Amino acid sequence: MQIKVVIGTIAFMLVMVILGVAALFEPARLGETTDAFVGRQVEKGAVLFHENCAECHGAEGKAIDCVDFAGEEKSCVGLPLNHAPLLCGEPSQRLQQVGWQSSKANYVSQTVAAGRPGTLMPTWSQDFGGPMEDYQIDQVTAFVLNWGEDPELCGEEAIVEAVDWPDSWEDLPQGDAANGPGLYQINGCAGCHGDPDNPGSAAVGPHLGNIGNVAATRVPGISAEQYIYESILNPNAFIVPECPSGPCAEPSVMRADYGFVLSEQDMADLIAYYLTLTSAP
Amino acid sequence: MWTALASLLLVVGSLWFYSAPLESQANPLVTPLHVVAPWYLAWSQGWLKLADKVFIAFIFIPALAVAFFVMPYIEVGKSRRYADRRVGLSVAMLFIAFMLISNWMGSPEYRVESSPDQEVFQELLPQEGHSVILSVPYEDLEIGTFEPGQEVAGNPALTDALREFEAAMNRHSCNLESDQWRDDCKPITGNDGTVTQYANNFTKDAMPDAEAVLIVEPEQHDMKRITLQIQSESPEGPVSTNTLAFRHLDAGYEED
Numbered sequence: 001m002q003i004k005v006v007i008g009t010i011a012f013m014l015v016m017v018i019l020g021v022a023a024l025f026e027p028a029r030l031g032e033t034t035d036a037f038v039g040r041q042v043e044k045g046a047v048l049f050h051e052n053c054a055e056c057h058g059a060e061g062k063a064i065d066c067v068d069f070a071g072e073e074k075s076c077v078g079l080p081l082n083h084a085p086l087l088c089g090e091p092s093q094r095l096q097q098v099g100w101q102s103s104k105a106n107y108v109s110q111t112v113a114a115g116r117p118g119t120l121m122p123t124w125s126q127d128f129g130g131p132m133e134d135y136q137i138d139q140v141t142a143f144v145l146n147w148g149e150d151p152e153l154c155g156e157e158a159i160v161e162a163v164d165w166p167d168s169w170e171d172l173p174q175g176d177a178a179n180g181p182g183l184y185q186i187n188g189c190a191g192c193h194g195d196p197d198n199p200g201s202a203a204v205g206p207h208l209g210n211i212g213n214v215a216a217t218r219v220p221g222i223s224a225e226q227y228i229y230e231s232i233l234n235p236n237a238f239i240v241p242e243c244p245s246g247p248c249a250e251p252s253v254m255r256a257d258y259g260f261v262l263s264e265q266d267m268a269d270l271i272a273y274y275l276t277l278t279s280a281p
Numbered sequence: 282m283w284t285a286l287a288s289l290l291l292v293v294g295s296l297w298f299y300s301a302p303l304e305s306q307a308n309p310l311v312t313p314l315h316v317v318a319p320w321y322l323a324w325s326q327g328w329l330k331l332a333d334k335v336f337i338a339f340i341f342i343p344a345l346a347v348a349f350f351v352m353p354y355i356e357v358g359k360s361r362r363y364a365d366r367r368v369g370l371s372v373a374m375l376f377i378a379f380m381l382i383s384n385w386m387g388s389p390e391y392r393v394e395s396s397p398d399q400e401v402f403q404e405l406l407p408q409e410g411h412s413v414i415l416s417v418p419y420e421d422l423e424i425g426t427f428e429p430g431q432e433v434a435g436n437p438a439l440t441d442a443l444r445e446f447e448a449a450m451n452r453h454s455c456n457l458e459s460d461q462w463r464d465d466c467k468p469i470t471g472n473d474g475t476v477t478q479y480a481n482n483f484t485k486d487a488m489p490d491a492e493a494v495l496i497v498e499p500e501q502h503d504m505k506r507i508t509l510q511i512q513s514e515s516p517e518g519p520v521s522t523n524t525l526a527f528r529h530l531d532a533g534y535e536e537d
Contacts (some may be wrong), residue, residue, distance in 0.1 A: 005282070007282050007285075008282035008286070009285075011282070011286045012285040012288070012289075012487070015285070015289050016286050018289075018292055018293065018296065019292065023331035033532060033533075035531040035533065036303060036533030039503075039529035039530065039531035039533065040303060040529065040532050042529050043504065043526075043528065044305070046501070046504065047525065047527065050525060088458045108303070131310075133306070133310075146501050146503075146504065147502070147503060148499060148501035149502045149503065150501065151502075172402035203435060
């Protein structure tokens, strides 16, 4: 009788200890499983992409080198998907262009699911009469978005290169300072740099009220115009020493994708505008 | 005591001896290559090989079910002794033996084979479960073109996988010209006397003079594309098939 109680007690305590240890490792295990699930989504999406989409969007998603099912070359009718303006930044340039309010993943998955009526882009989801289950739409979406994980496509340096910006601000069109305040608002500059007339309003980035004077002094040998131009295109080109909450962080927290969002005219207008800001310190 | 021991057994078993790998979502439009019935239905898979599928599924199995229902009305004897119910018990014994054999016939070992190249693909890159090639760690899956059995210097994981590749190829191929390390092709002729396919010691449908390669290429950030390519002779001339798979860094196949 006694021995049974002892064995039972030991077994019970062992169960408790094992469960406790297992609970410690559970979050890590769940994390790995989640990663594995996402990784496999991308893999399955790759299969679906090569079977269904490469024909129009190209095997590398660049809308070049399309072949049909017989292996014959054909022209690519789809848009490039492995494409920085579509995939880099949230929202990406493409989403802003079409005024998409939701996420990039939704943009891709909904385009794939419903197709584009009036274009050659077919409908894929069974909900809209296409051949794919919803989970397959998710898989192929994960695959398309995974191109955006590539630092060569969306890394900070790549972004500046992707759009063919001239080296010098002088090659930009003539700027109009009057458009500046509008662009400053639309592009979210104010969210970080605050109101140019109110020095205390800058939250994240340096206050730009006196940038017209400061810009010329930041980097020796670089004109004020060129400095502003480079600061917007590639925030990491030069890190400002002082931000509102202490020294500016490196790499810069300023969005690195304005090279996609702004047109050359926008850029010229912003530079012209900033040169007029010489009031507040 | 027994309750505590049983809990211990269940907890340990489920933590370390049972794994539920990630599998694909079920899709009625996609039929896996080898459909395997759950073990408790293996007998019915075995029966499908005995006679016409329609007959088995729609007549034989329902008839059997009916037989079980009427059994108590035929077998009415009160005694359980063998001497008193020879026929009934003998039939039961025969039936048990028949079921054992059916289950065995239904086991995956006796499945209907598909074409040999597809069998090789399936063995190396199955749609579900452990894959010899995918479980090679991501970094060891070097970019390049590899042959079955190739020794990759400083890369035991890939070398092992290529050895399995060679074994799979040997199981499913044969040599037209005699060769030590692979079975010779034994021609199988059709009714009109022409050669329809070749057999080897393992399988009735082997690929003559098959050559294969494994190609690993970059596909996307953190993902590689794996192509298995098989070329072989056939009575109709050379044929080439390939299959495509992908391996993402995070997919965690080492765990499966």
